Amino acid sequence: MSTVSEDIxxxxxxxxxxxxxxxxxxxxxxxxxxxxxxxxxxxxYPMVVNxxxxxxxxxxxxxxxxxPWVGLENYEYWLFGxxxxxxxxxxxxxxxxxxxxxxxxxxxxLGAALVMNESLPARPFWRGLMLAGYASPAIAAGLxxxxxxQAATYGLVYNTLNIFFDIPAxxxxxxxxxxxxxxxxxxxVWRDFGFMYVVFLAGVQSIPKELYEIAKVDGAGPVQRFxxxxxxxxxxxxxxxxxxxxxxxxxKVAIPWAVTKGGPVNYTTFLGVAIFxxxxxxxxxxQAAALGMVFAxxxxxxxxxxxxxxxxxx
Amino acid sequence: xxxxxxxxxxxxxxxxxxxxETHYKPVxxxxxxxxxxxxxxxxxxxxxxxxxxxxxxxxxxxxxxxxVTFDPVAFSGRNAWRTMWDAFPFVEYTLATFIVSxxxxxxxxxxAVFAAYSFARLDYxxxxxxxxxxxxxxxxxxxxxxxxIFVLMQQLGLLNxxxxxxxxxxxFTLPYNIWLLRGFFEELPDNLEESARVDGCTQIGAFFRVxxxxxxxxxxxxxxxxFLLAWHNYLMAxxxxxxxxxxxLAPALLELxxxxxxxxxxxxxxxxxxxxxxxITMYMYLQKYLVEGLSSGGGVKG
Numbered sequence: 001m002s003t004v005s006e007d008i009x010x011x012x013x014x015x016x017x018x019x020x021x022x023x024x025x026x027x028x029x030x031x032x033x034x035x036x037x038x039x040x041x042x043x044x045y046p047m048v049v050n051x052x053x054x055x056x057x058x059x060x061x062x063x064x065x066x067x068p069w070v071g072l073e074n075y076e077y078w079l080f081g082x083x084x085x086x087x088x089x090x091x092x093x094x095x096x097x098x099x100x101x102x103x104x105x106x107x108x109x110l111g112a113a114l115v116m117n118e119s120l121p122a123r124p125f126w127r128g129l130m131l132a133g134y135a136s137p138a139i140a141a142g143l144x145x146x147x148x149x150q151a152a153t154y155g156l157v158y159n160t161l162n163i164f165f166d167i168p169a170x171x172x173x174x175x176x177x178x179x180x181x182x183x184x185x186x187x188x189v190w191r192d193f194g195f196m197y198v199v200f201l202a203g204v205q206s207i208p209k210e211l212y213e214i215a216k217v218d219g220a221g222p223v224q225r226f227x228x229x230x231x232x233x234x235x236x237x238x239x240x241x242x243x244x245x246x247x248x249x250x251x252k253v254a255i256p257w258a259v260t261k262g263g264p265v266n267y268t269t270f271l272g273v274a275i276f277x278x279x280x281x282x283x284x285x286x287q288a289a290a291l292g293m294v295f296a297x298x299x300x301x302x303x304x305x306x307x308x309x310x311x312x313x314x
Numbered sequence: 315x316x317x318x319x320x321x322x323x324x325x326x327x328x329x330x331x332x333x334x335e336t337h338y339k340p341v342x343x344x345x346x347x348x349x350x351x352x353x354x355x356x357x358x359x360x361x362x363x364x365x366x367x368x369x370x371x372x373x374x375x376x377x378x379x380x381x382v383t384f385d386p387v388a389f390s391g392r393n394a395w396r397t398m399w400d401a402f403p404f405v406e407y408t409l410a411t412f413i414v415s416x417x418x419x420x421x422x423x424x425x426a427v428f429a430a431y432s433f434a435r436l437d438y439x440x441x442x443x444x445x446x447x448x449x450x451x452x453x454x455x456x457x458x459x460x461x462x463i464f465v466l467m468q469q470l471g472l473l474n475x476x477x478x479x480x481x482x483x484x485x486f487t488l489p490y491n492i493w494l495l496r497g498f499f500e501e502l503p504d505n506l507e508e509s510a511r512v513d514g515c516t517q518i519g520a521f522f523r524v525x526x527x528x529x530x531x532x533x534x535x536x537x538x539x540x541f542l543l544a545w546h547n548y549l550m551a552x553x554x555x556x557x558x559x560x561x562x563l564a565p566a567l568l569e570l571x572x573x574x575x576x577x578x579x580x581x582x583x584x585x586x587x588x589x590x591x592x593x594i595t596m597y598m599y600l601q602k603y604l605v606e607g608l609s610s611g612g613g614v615k616g
Contacts, residue, residue, distance in 0.1 A: 027517055028438035035429035035448060035488065038421075042485040043451050046462030054465065115346045118339075126347065128598040132354050135597040136590040137546040139564040143571060143586050144357040147579060154376035156360065190357065222334050244453075251455020254548040258568060272457040279461050280553060292458045303453045307446050 055293045059285035067286070074290035083287065086266055086274065087294075094250060094270040097185070102245050104189050106238070109196030114230075116197075117204045127201070134194020142258025145187035149173035149259070157186070171264070180260045180268050188255050196241050203237045204230065240309065247302050250295075271295055358590060365584035372580060403559065404585065408592075411545060411562040414476055418483040419540035422491045423533060425484075430495030431521060435507070445496075452489035456549055459485055464553045474560040482550045487540040494539070498532040499525070538600055542593050563589040 055074055057067040078087045116127050133141065148157040151172030158172045168176050173183040207229065215225050251272045256262060262269040262277060269277065275295065279288030363379065364372050371378065432438070433445050451459070463482050464473075472478030502525065510520035526533075548564040555561025561569075563585075570585050 026438075028432040028436035028441065031428040031432035031436065032444065032448075033428075034425040035492065036444075038425055038481075038484060038488060039448060039451065042463065042466070042481050043459065044447075046466040047459070050462035050465040051458070054461065111346065112350055115343060115350065118343050120343070120347065124601070126351070128601045129351065130354060131597045131601065132358055132590075132594050135542070135594040136358075137548070137564050137567075137593070139548045139567050140361075140586045140589045141357065143567060143582060144361050147582070148357070148360060153373050154364070156356070156376060190353070222339070247453050247455070251457045253457055254564070257548075272455060275457050276460070276549065279464075285461055285465070289461050292461060295455070296458055299455065303450055306453055307450060 051289055051292065054286055055289035057286050059283070059289075061283055070286065074287045075294070077287055078291050078294060083291075086269070087291070089266060090269050090271050090274045093181070093268065094272075097181070097270055098246055098249055100185055101188050101192075101249055102242060104185065105193045105196055105245060106242065108189060109193045109200050110234075112193070112197045113200035113204050114226075116201055130197060131194045133190045134192065134197075136191065138191055138252070138254035139258045141191040142187050142255045145183070145190065146174055146259040149183045149186075157183075174260050175264045177264055177267055180264055184256050184259050184268050187259050188249075191255060192245070192249075196245065199237060199241050200234065203234045207233045240306075243302065243306050243309075247299060247306070250299065358587075358594070361583050361587045361590065365580055365587050367580055369580060404588065406559070407561070407563050407566045408588065410476070410560065411564075414479045414483065414551075414562055415541045415544040417476065417480040418487055418544040419537045421480060422484050422487040422540045423537045426488055426491035426495050426536065427526070427529075427533065430492045431499055431525065433492070433496045434499035435525075436517075449489045449493045451486065452493055456486055456547075460549050460553055463550070467554055472554075474555055474557040476560075479551060479554045479562070482554050483544045483547060486547075486550075487543050490543070491536045491540055494536050495529075495532060498529060502528065535600070538596065542596065545593055 054067070056069060056071060058070045058073075059067050077083045112130055116123065116130060120126060145157070148155055149172055151158050151162075151167070151169045153159075155172055158167065161167060161173065167173060167179055173179040211229050212225055215229060220228065250270070253272045253276045256268045256270055256273050257276070260268045262273045266274075271291075275288050275291050278291060279285050360376070364376065367375075367378070429448060433441065433448075463485060467473050467478045467482065470478070472481070506524050506528070507515075507517065507520040510524045511517065515523060545562075546564065547562075548568075551562040552565040552568075555565060567582070567585050567589060571579075571582050
């Protein structure tokens, strides 16, 4: 008997020793524990069990009922069935939206960062005000721009643009086909360029002033100084932010939703809005989850590229 | 051919004697500043000014300064802010938004500090894969998370509750906070914990006594960013708070637009202004921290 208990004691001690040896490793996991528990509960578990499996089911609103399996029907709906035209159109509009919003953001943010890097009276104040858009909730930005884009005496944007272009008065910017897209883009850039602006401002500030002095002595003009000093310094930053913004822009619903409600008809129903409409307006969650999975397959390569650039310094 | 000095002369001045440094640049600088500021502040001014007007005044003078074009007789009975307060539970929405935002920011910051510290300073198996898993959620579009989280909250019976909303918001604020804080911890000097441990601290003790006090500014900025992300979020708040009385300001605003439209949009303007001014004020005050948080940790350390 005694030998058995001694054995156990021996094993316990050695176990404790081994724990102590690998104390650092366990400690790392221990520190990570709250995050792992939270993310498992609210991201991984629902993504796999609810998101992935739901895309093969027909969703019923009743929480007690069992959602019947429908196999690949939901995918078929988007890729070959009734939803195909909306899916393809929405894909086209999403790409167009990205191609317009991201470069527009980039140019405005870079310009603003360069101006705010100059010596100005009360510069911190102006620098703070430049973030007014980024600080506003997307819904608020969408509502205000949507109001200003209406065809009425109070529709400032409509009235200004109407001087140069012929926009139909019925519906104004938000309900006429080519214009609704630009209406969303204006609101989106106003709301979102602040992120790039902040990052560029920090980037521009980190360029040593001496470089510009030397370039000036060597006879470089303002354009050359920008081309050969500022741009090369910001290159990696620009690549990173453009990638982040590209991924972020696709899945955002609030601004298109607040400005145009995805309309006229489906004109500004970008992929994120299409998922949102299908899930929470038509309550066809199974179909929405299937579209989400298709969307995820498209976006995961982008996320992986970003993650690789993030972790390559390890 | 011109010499180097000649060429420099060409760049710096033209025939009229104006040079880039002394004339063109300042002019261009102030014009750009003015254009940017008008573009930036016009919607904010428009919202504020029109929240203080009657619908008639909005139609006739949408840009009028409210206290100049002020008509006390027409205004006294129809003050948008007062009607707003009476007709629409604004205080409740603001309070709910505040509770949810603070809860989210607190939960996301506390969990993120430990995780970010372990990613930046400790060594254990599968660290990189765990890091990728933890932060990939930040890049994952919220709309893709929305459906699974909605179904989960329905199963747990947490729809229309603050707890449900806080958990749902944490799903996308936590990865962001981990990402930012890891960048911060990596930039702290390596020997801090070592010197603390020589003095007899355990690793955990060193973390609490040395690292945490040092990272107070970073914690503040990360807390604020999470607070603002929660304050701004529409989608999650909309799906979790389907019951209009248990939701935050952003979905409430769209609700408001549906309830009173066109002739009453000074109400919408009052509500919109309220939802904008809190975060804008916070940004103005805390700009420095936020800018540091966004640019130092944010993987943009070129």
